[in-house]
Each structure stands twice: as C-alpha cells, then as structure tokens.
Amino acid sequence: MKKKxxxxxxxxxxxxxxARVAFEMARRYDAELLLFHVAGVPKKGFSYxxxxxxxxxxAVQVDEDYMAWVEEELKTTYAKQLEECKNSRIILANGLxxxxxxxxxxSEDVDMIVMGAHSGDSSASYSKGYPGSTLQRVxxxxxCPVMTVHRESASYxxxxxxxxxxxxxSKQSESAFKYALSMAxxxxxxxxxxxxxxxxxxVLAQSDIEDKLITLRKRLRDVYGPKMxxxxxxxxxVWEGNPYVEIVKIARERMADLIVLAHNTRELDPxxxxxxxxxxQVILRANCPVVSVNRPDKV
Amino acid sequence: MxxxxxxxxxxxxxxxxxxxxxxxxxGKQYYAEMEQxxxxxxxxxxxxxxxxxxxxxxxxxxxxxxxxxxxxxxxYECNDRVPEQVPSYKIxxxxxxxxxxxxxxxxxxxxxxxxxxxxxxxxxxxxxxFCPHGIDMGVMFSYLRGLLFSQGFVPWELKIGSGMHRVYKxxxxxxxxxxxxxxEWMADENSEEWPGLExxxxxxxxxxxxxxxxxxxxxxxxxIAEAAILFHVAGENWTMPSEGWEQTSLTLFAGDWEGCKQQVLHVYDAIERLRPxxxxxxxxxxxxxATVIEGPYWAGxxxxxxxxxxxxxxxxxxxxxxxxxxxxxxAKRIKEPVTLQDSCNYVRNQGxxxxxxxxxxxxxxxxxxxxxxxxxxxxxxxxxGGGFNGIxxxxxxxxxxxxxxxxxxxxxxxxxxxxxxHNCWDAIRDLEEEYPMGLxxxxxxxxxxxxxxxxxxxxxxxxxxxx
Ligand code: SF4
Ligand code: SF4
Ligand code: SF4
Numbered sequence: 001m002k003k004k005x006x007x008x009x010x011x012x013x014x015x016x017x018x019a020r021v022a023f024e025m026a027r028r029y030d031a032e033l034l035l036f037h038v039a040g041v042p043k044k045g046f047s048y049x050x051x052x053x054x055x056x057x058x059a060v061q062v063d064e065d066y067m068a069w070v071e072e073e074l075k076t077t078y079a080k081q082l083e084e085c086k087n088s089r090i091i092l093a094n095g096l097x098x099x100x101x102x103x104x105x106x107s108e109d110v111d112m113i114v115m116g117a118h119s120g121d122s123s124a125s126y127s128k129g130y131p132g133s134t135l136q137r138v139x140x141x142x143x144c145p146v147m148t149v150h151r152e153s154a155s156y157x158x159x160x161x162x163x164x165x166x167x168x169x170s171k172q173s174e175s176a177f178k179y180a181l182s183m184a185x186x187x188x189x190x191x192x193x194x195x196x197x198x199x200x201x202x203v204l205a206q207s208d209i210e211d212k213l214i215t216l217r218k219r220l221r222d223v224y225g226p227k228m229x230x231x232x233x234x235x236x237x238v239w240e241g242n243p244y245v246e247i248v249k250i251a252r253e254r255m256a257d258l259i260v261l262a263h264n265t266r267e268l269d270p271x272x273x274x275x276x277x278x279x280x281q282v283i284l285r286a287n288c289p290v291v292s293v294n295r296p297d298k299v
Numbered sequence: 300m301x302x303x304x305x306x307x308x309x310x311x312x313x314x315x316x317x318x319x320x321x322x323x324x325x326g327k328q329y330y331a332e333m334e335q336x337x338x339x340x341x342x343x344x345x346x347x348x349x350x351x352x353x354x355x356x357x358x359x360x361x362x363x364x365x366x367x368x369x370x371x372x373x374x375y376e377c378n379d380r381v382p383e384q385v386p387s388y389k390i391x392x393x394x395x396x397x398x399x400x401x402x403x404x405x406x407x408x409x410x411x412x413x414x415x416x417x418x419x420x421x422x423x424x425x426x427x428x429f430c431p432h433g434i435d436m437g438v439m440f441s442y443l444r445g446l447l448f449s450q451g452f453v454p455w456e457l458k459i460g461s462g463m464h465r466v467y468k469x470x471x472x473x474x475x476x477x478x479x480x481x482x483e484w485m486a487d488e489n490s491e492e493w494p495g496l497e498x499x500x501x502x503x504x505x506x507x508x509x510x511x512x513x514x515x516x517x518x519x520x521x522x523i524a525e526a527a528i529l530f531h532v533a534g535e536n537w538t539m540p541s542e543g544w545e546q547t548s549l550t551l552f553a554g555d556w557e558g559c560k561q562q563v564l565h566v567y568d569a570i571e572r573l574r575p576x577x578x579x580x581x582x583x584x585x586x587x588x589a590t591v592i593e594g595p596y597w598a599g600x601x602x603x604x605x606x607x608x609x610x611x612x613x614x615x616x617x618x619x620x621x622x623x624x625x626x627x628x629x630a631k632r633i634k635e636p637v638t639l640q641d642s643c644n645y646v647r648n649q650g651x652x653x654x655x656x657x658x659x660x661x662x663x664x665x666x667x668x669x670x671x672x673x674x675x676x677x678x679x680x681x682x683x684g685g686g687f688n689g690i691x692x693x694x695x696x697x698x699x700x701x702x703x704x705x706x707x708x709x710x711x712x713x714x715x716x717x718x719x720x721h722n723c724w725d726a727i728r729d730l731e732e733e734y735p736m737g738l739x740x741x742x743x744x745x746x747x748x749x750x751x752x753x754x755x756x757x758x759x760x761x762x763x764x765x766x
Contacts, residue, residue: 042518044689044725049321049456061324095518106484141488171759295491 003031004108008101008115008138010054011037011077015116017149021289022114023081026088028159031111033088035078036104038097039070051094067092098137105142111298112291113142117150117283139263139279144298145179146263147291148283162190164256166247166282169195169223172262172294177224179291179299180260181231191234192254193224196246213238244281251286259286263294303332308339308451310555311462320462325691326455336451338409343450344402351398355442358434359395362387368436371429373679373703374419386426386436389419394443413452416443416554418693421685421700423643428676444554453553454690460549461558468565469513469545479541481516485524494759498527501573502538507615508575508607509539510546510566510590512583512721525744526581529616532757533624537579543569546580547721548589552686556597563594570606577608579615582742584644584720585684587611592648611645613719616743617654620661631750632664638671638713640704640727641678642720652676655719662746669711679703681718683726701730709736716740 007022009015026033040051043059053060060066071090075082082088091108093100105113117135139146165180167173177193184191195216199209216238228234239246251259263279283290293299302308305320306329323329368386369375375384382388393412397404404412420440427435447453448461463470473481482498490496499505507530515522530537543565550558570578580587591609595602619625639659645651652675659668671678682700687693704726708716718724718740727740 042514044456049459050691063322063324065324099518099520102488103484143488 003029003112004034004110005031006034006036006101006105006108006110006113008036008038008097008113009074010116011074012055017152018114018116018147019078019081020152021147021149023078023085025114026085031087033085034104034108034110035074035082035088035090036093036101037070037074037090038093038095038100039067040094041096042094054097062094098134098141101134101138102141105144110144112145112147113138114147114149114289117148135283136280139292140294143295145260145291145293147289149289150283150286160187160189160258162192162254162256163258163260164192164194164247164251164254166194166196166243166259166261166278167220167224168243168262168278169219170262175296175299176260176262176291176293177227178296179293181228182299183258183260184233185231189233190254191231192250192256193220193234193236194247194250195220195238196243197238197240198243199240200242209240213240244278244285247278247282248285248287251288257288259288259290261290261292263292301337302451303329303336305329306332306336306451306458308449310448310465310558311458312465314466317459317462317466320455320459323455329455329458330692333410333452334406336406336409338404338406338450340402340404342402343397343404343446346446346449347398347402350445351442355439356398358432358439359390359398361432362391362430362434363432364388364391365431368426368430368434371426372420372436373423373425373682374421374700377699377702384419386420387434389415390436390439390443394439394446397443397446409447409450409452412443413447413454414693416440416447417454417457417686417690418696421643421680421683421687423680423684424647425643425677425679428647441551441554444552445556446554448554448556453555454686454692456689456691457549457553457686460686460689461553461555464545464548464550464555464558464562468542468562469516470547470549471513471517473513473516473545475541478516478544481520482523482539485520485527489524489528492759493528493531493757495757496527496531498523499538501541502536503572504574504576505536505538506576507535507537508570508573508578509537509581510544510569510578510586511539511581512547512586513545514721515581516544522581522742522744525742525748526612528748529619529625529744529751532751532753533619538573538575540566540569540573543567543572546586546590547583548585549686549689551585551589551593559589559593560597560599563590563598566590567594567598567600567606570609575607577610578605579610579612582612582719582721582744584642584722586721588644588648592644611649611651613645613651613655613658613743616747617657620658625747626752627661627747627750628752629664632662633667633715633746633750634664635715636667636669636711636713637663637715637717638669638708638711639674640671640681640716640718640720640723641675642718642723643678643680643684644720646678647676650676658743659717662743662750669713671707671711679707681720681723681726683722683729688722688725688729698729698733701726701733705730705734705736708738714738717743717746719743 005022005026040053043050043052049062051062163180163184220236279292311317364387372386378384393415422437422441424435424437486498548559548562595604682704687697714737716727718727731738
C-alpha cells in the first residue's frame with residue numbers, strides 16, 4: 001500500500017523526535033514523506049507580505065528570497081534524513097500553522113500527519129485570538145490519524161511491536177480501534193486493548209471497583225473481540241485510576257512502541273478541551289509515539 | 300521622471316504586475332520610484348474641477364480654523380497635541396493647498412500629502428461630530444486619497460490591495476476555485492460535530508446570502524465555519540455566492556474609486572443573480588461601509604440602496620437572539636468584565652450602536668458589561684482604521700495611534716474586548732503585541748457558539764461512551 005506521511009515541523013529541536021519517527025516510518029514502509037513547514041504567520045490584516053517567522057517570531061517580509069532561505073534551512077537541518085529518504089518533498093506555506101497543516105493534509109490527501117507536541121505553535125499574541133494549541137486543533141479536525149512524538153526519547157528505533165489501544169467506548173474510539181487493528185495486522189505486532197476506569201471524580205468502594213473492572217473487561221471483550229476476527233495476538237485489560245496515568249503506565253509495562261486513542265472531545269472551546277484532555281496528557285507523558293484518531297476516514 | 304515600473308499612475312490590473320509589485324521587499328523600489336514620479340498638475344486640477352463637489356469646496360471655505368475639532372481627533376491626542384495634528388490644519392495643509400495652488404504642486408508636496416492622508420487620519424469621521432459647521436475631515440481625506448491615488452502617490456500595500464481587488468476580485472489572492480473548495484472543506488471538517496451542516500454555494504432565492512472578508516477564506520476559514528454553524532442552528536435558508544463573496548474594499552482605503560465600484564458591483568451582481576431575500580455581511584466594519592453605506596453611490600444606484608436589504612452581522616445576530624432562534628445558556632454567559640469596541644464604520648457611520656449592546660445583554664451576565672468612555676458614535680477609532688493597520692511604512696505612527704484605545708481599554712479594567720470588526724480585531728491584537736496588558740479579544744461568532752443552547756436534533760447522534 002502506497003502511503004503518504006505529512007511531517008509538520010518547525011525545524012526546531014522540539015520537532016526532531018517527530019521527524020525521526022516520520023522518516024523512519026517512511027523508509028521502513030516505503031511511504032512518501034512530505035516535509036511540511038509553515039514559514040510564517042501573517043502579521044497584518046491585509047497585504048500579507050509581512051509574516052512573523054515561526055521560529056524567531058521576528059517580522060519578516062515574505063518574498064522568494066525568504067522562502068528559499070527557509071527551504072535551505074530545512075534541507076540543512078534534515079540533510080541526512082532527506083538523503084536517505086528519496087521519496088520526499090518539501091512543502092512550505094504561510095498562515096496559521098494548524099490551518100495550513102490541515103489544508104495541506106487535505107489537498108495532498110495524506111494518510112497520516114506526524115508532528116511534535118509543540119510543532120509550529122506560535123506564542124506570539126496574534127494567534128492568541130484563536131485559542132488552542134496547534135496540535136489540539138489539528139488533532140481535532142484532521143481526517144487522518146495524527147501521530148505525535150513529544151520528545152526525542154519517545155521516537156521509536158525500530159518497527160512497531162506492541163500497540164496499546166486505549167478506548168473510552170466512544171464513537172471516535174471505533175475509528176481509533178480500526179486504525180490500531182490494521183496497524184497491528186500490517187506490522188504483525190501485539191496489541192493491548194485497554195480501558196481505564198476513571199475513579200478520580202467519584203468515591204467508590206473497593207468492591208464496587210472490582211465489580212466494575214469485571215464488567216468493563218467483559219465489555220471490552222464483547223465490543224472488540226468479534227472485530228478481531230482472525231487476529232489473535234491481543235489481550236484486554238482494565239485498570240482503575242486517572243485515565244491518562246493508567247494509559248501511560250500500561251504502555252510502559254507492556255513496552256509498547258505505539259499508543260492509539262481517540263481524540264474524542266465534545267468540548268467546543270479548544271482551550272478548555274486541551275486542559276482536561278486525556279490525549280494531551282498522554283502525549284506529554286508517553287515514552288512512545290501517540291496516534292490520535294478522530295474520524296473514520298483514512299483508517 | 301515620468302512613471303516608474305512599480306510606482307506609477309496606473310492601477311494594477313494584471314497578475315504579472317501584481318506579483319512584480321509584491322516582490323518588491325517593503326516597497327523599497329516602489330518608494331524610490333515615487334520620489335521621481337512626476338505630478339500631472341493639469342490633470343490634477345481638472346480632476347479637482349470635475350470631481351470636487353460643492354460640499355467639499357464649501358467646507359474648505361467656511362472652516363473658521365477655530366480648532367474646535369482638535370480634541371475630537373485621537374491622532375491629535377496621542378501625538379502630544381501638536382498643532383499639525385488638528386483636523387482642520389491637516390486638511391488645509393494638504394487638500395487646501397492643492398486647491399489653492401490650482402493643482403500646481405510638486406512631488407515632495409504630494410509625498411507629504413500621502414503621509415498625512417494615510418498616517419494622520421484614519422477617516423474615522425469622529426471630528427465631523429464636533430465641528431460647528433459639520434465639517435467632516437474623514438470625508439475630505441477620503442477625497443484627498445482619491446486624488447493621490449490617481450497620481451500614483453499611494454502607500455505600497457494599498458497599491459497592492461487595490462490591485463488584488465482588480466485582479467482577484469478580493470483583497471487576497473483567493474480564486475473562485477480556492478473559495479468554493481474552502482467552503483466545502485469547512486462544511487466537511489465540521490459536519491461530524493454538526494450533522495447536516497452545509498455551506499450552500501450559489502443557491503437561488505435563499506432567505507439570506509452571506510458575504511465575508513477575504514482573509515477569512517485565506518487564513519481563518521473557521522470564521523466561515525462559525526457563520527455556517529450559527530445559520531444552521533438558527534435554521535436559516537442561506538447561501539454564499541461563488542463569485543461576489545468578497546465584501547471588503549481595500550480600494551476604499553486606497554482611494555481607488557474606480558476599483559471600489561468594480562468591487563461592489565461583483566457583490567451586487569451576485570445578489571441580482573441569486574435573488575436572496577436579504578444579504579448579511581460578516582463582522583467587518585469597512586466591508587459594511589463599502590457595500591452597504593457607500594457602495595450604492597459608487598455603483599450609481601439611484602435609490603442609494605444595495606439591490607436587496609443588506610444588514611450587518613450584528614443586526615442578524617441580534618434578531619436571532621431576540622426572536623429566540625438562537626438561545627443562550629444563561630450559565631455560560633460571560634462572567635468577567637468585558638467591554639465592546641464600537642466600529643466607526645457601522646456605528647458612527649450607520650448608527651448600529653444599540654444593536655451591539657442588545658447582543659451584549661444576551662451574552663454577558665448582568666453587571667459585567669463595561670462601556671468604554673466615550674462610546675457609541677463618540678467612540679475613538681481603534682487606531683488601525685482606514686488602512687493604517689496594514690501599511691509598513693507607517694507602522695511607528697500606527698503604534699502611537701493605538702495608545703488612545705489602550706487608554707480607553709485600561710480605564711474599563713476589562714481584559715476581554717468584544718470586537719465585531721476585522722480591522723478593530725487586528726488593531727487590538729497588535730495593541731496587545733506592542734503594549735502587552737494581558738488582553739483577550741473576540742469576534743461575536745465564537746462567543747455565541749460557545750454559549751448557545753444546541754437543540755437536541757442538531758446534536759451528533761452518538762452514544763457517549765463512558766459507562
Ligand atoms: S471645528 Fe470645524 S470650523 Fe473649526 S477648525 Fe475644525 S473643521 Fe474648521
Ligand atoms: S476623521 Fe478621525 S482621524 Fe481623521 S481627522 Fe477626523 S477625527 Fe482625526
Ligand atoms: S478599524 Fe474599526 S475602529 Fe478602526 S476605523 Fe475601522 S471601524 Fe473604526
């Protein structure tokens with residue numbers, strides 16, 4: 001299967017982990033890699049020749065020279081990887097990072113977006129009028145799975161061998177499940193189907209917890225078991241606690257190299273959503289890449 | 300020298316010329332050429348004779364130079380009250396001189412006029428309310444800008460802006476294809492959360508046709524999605540035109556009157572073609588001024604009205620809230636001190652002052668709305684109006700101009716500013732960037748979406764997962 005991966009990068013060290021995974025995946029799975037970079041965010045209401053450089057935050061005039069310079073910078077930064085990955089292209093854009101990433105993902109019809117947790121985010125005040133982090137906004141709206149690699153240590157070294165799929169049984173989780181399963185099949189890895197019983201907001205007796213865990217384990221089996229069909233290399237587990245903590249813990253324990261979960265937030269305000277979102281916390285704490293899936297397309 | 304390659308008396312009408320001008324970093328070559336540009340004094344004088352209406356002539360003549368207008372001008376106030384910034388002084392030193400000398404002015408004088416016309420006046424029309432003779436410098440300066448534009452003395456960005464309108468029928472290079480695709484994209488991106496959400500293009504005989512500011516299509520398409528969501532929730536039968544959707548007019552800021560007419564005709568053609576019952580424009584002040592207030596005159600419409608009733612977004616929104624087609628969850632109303640920016644272009648120019656306050660009464664918990672002082676038709680320009688925001692050459696002056704708004708906002712004690720105008724929104728954003736004070740600012744649409752009650756049948760029909 002021919003795949004297209006869009007690596008959204010700022011070119012800064014914060015996104016090196018993401019770059020490493022993206023290039024590695026492209027190489028291993030023979031995918032096309034689009035190295036995507038938003039060079040600047042428009043500073044003025046009109047005559048958008050002036051942008052704020054994504055990295056330096058300085059005001060710069062956008063012209064061919066500037067864009068050529070940015071491209072050169074990227075080429076130098078990723079010289080080695082680009083050398084090894086023949087099937088790649090550099091794409092530059094100007095605008096709000098999340099919007100441009102989504103625009104490119106759509107027009108290039110990519111199969112996956114890979115980014116760092118702070119990729120392309122701009123702290124300058126003009127983007128404050130539109131709340132939410134770049135990642136938050138991309139993860140929410142992207143039609144394809146979004147892989148996040150928060151730090152370099154979380155970038156995998158080899159192929160995938162164990163996937164933790166965490167579900168909250170939402171509709172979005174179905175898409176995430178499909179994606180996790182197809183990855184597990186394609187790369188022939190183990191899979192853990194996991195649910196975390198959230199006990200942070202309620203006081204439950206230990207016996208109630210035990211009962212619930214049993215019911216939930218059954219629910220996991222009932223919901224996903226039949227869908228596994230001939231894929232046998234999986235187990236199910238339910239732990240109680242604070243969901244993001246438990247997800248990160250089980251991933252560690254199973255030595256997972258990939259966590260898949262749904263973005264799943266009904267919160268309309270991205271600022272609010274980013275606060276409580278399990279996904280955000282998992283991304284920040286996990287020691288492996290995290291894939292969020294929000295839509296049934298592209299899984 | 301006759302005319303430059305970039306700086307000349309011709310408006311930009313081709314993509315090639317547009318790209319060439321855009322490629323000139325900061326307008327360096329453009330402004331260098333401007334220093335050599337000849338003034339066609341005969342043409343200047345004949346233009347004045349042919350176009351200067353008696354009202355303007357009278358104004359120039361009857362101004363008593365009494366200076367009563369001085370304090371009305373925010374630029375006078377925030378520039379240490381230097382006499383040169385008194386409105387009457389500004390116009391006499393520019394337009395007044397040109398008329399007095401019957402157009403016999405030189406290049407240096409024209410450049411001085413350009414500086415004054417675009418960086419000493421935002422055409423906010425505030426002074427007109429204080430002059431005992433009703434003399435409105437905003438109108439005079441608009442006229443002066445037209446004269447300067449026709450002679451090629453216009454800031455680089457606005458030459459480009461006017462060219463954008465002429466080449467792309469929009470202030471940014473958004474083609475019809477890009478535009479239609481953007482609408483599809485937004486409908487698609489939000490359809491899961493808002494089942495049944497559509498952005499209908501070119502639907503005939505709809506109740507509402509909606510028009511926007513091109514930067515929404517170019518950089519902030521969520522604005523379009525937000526409008527669509529609100530129309531959807533309100534149950535509107537609405538549409539957007541595939542052509543004639545751009546409601547703004549940088550040509551207005553540039554003084555490119557011919558371009559103004561062309562631009563507004565694109566919108567009016569769309570109205571005639573699609574026959575909506577009425578038209579709603581986005582939350583943009585100058586767009587409203589261009590298509591609703593001045594547009595009919597540019598287009599030569601005898602009744603002085605657009606082809607169909609054309610309302611500003613705040614009018615539509617107030618109607619929805621008043622009639623309950625959009626309901627606000629009282630628990631979600633704004634519960635922090637919040638103030639409102641009155642946009643000169645539809646508040647002072649069209650009197651839409653109470654309608655925005657009516658909206659505030661629905662979305663703000665009683666007791667939290669704080670008025671700026673002064674306000675309504677007496678409010679000061681945001682500091683970035685009239686094109687000021689976008690002109691690199693005048694950025695230092697623009698930054699000074701923001702100070703009045705800063706003072707006004709600081710006095711309210713609010714950290715949140717509702718700014719239903721793209722230009723004001725930009726100016727307040729820049730204000731926070733230049734003089735950080737922890738401000739937040741918002742259009743109305745995202746605020747209302749956050750706090751409205753969504754009828755059950757419009758919610759996504761999925762079983763929530765958690766046990
Ligand atoms: S108030 Fe009116 S008459 Fe007096 S100086 Fe100003 S414009 Fe002239
Ligand atoms: S129109 Fe506004 S900016 Fe211009 S002179 Fe009058 S008050 Fe000052
Ligand atoms: S940007 Fe807003 S405040 Fe400033 S002149 Fe325009 S409408 Fe007035």
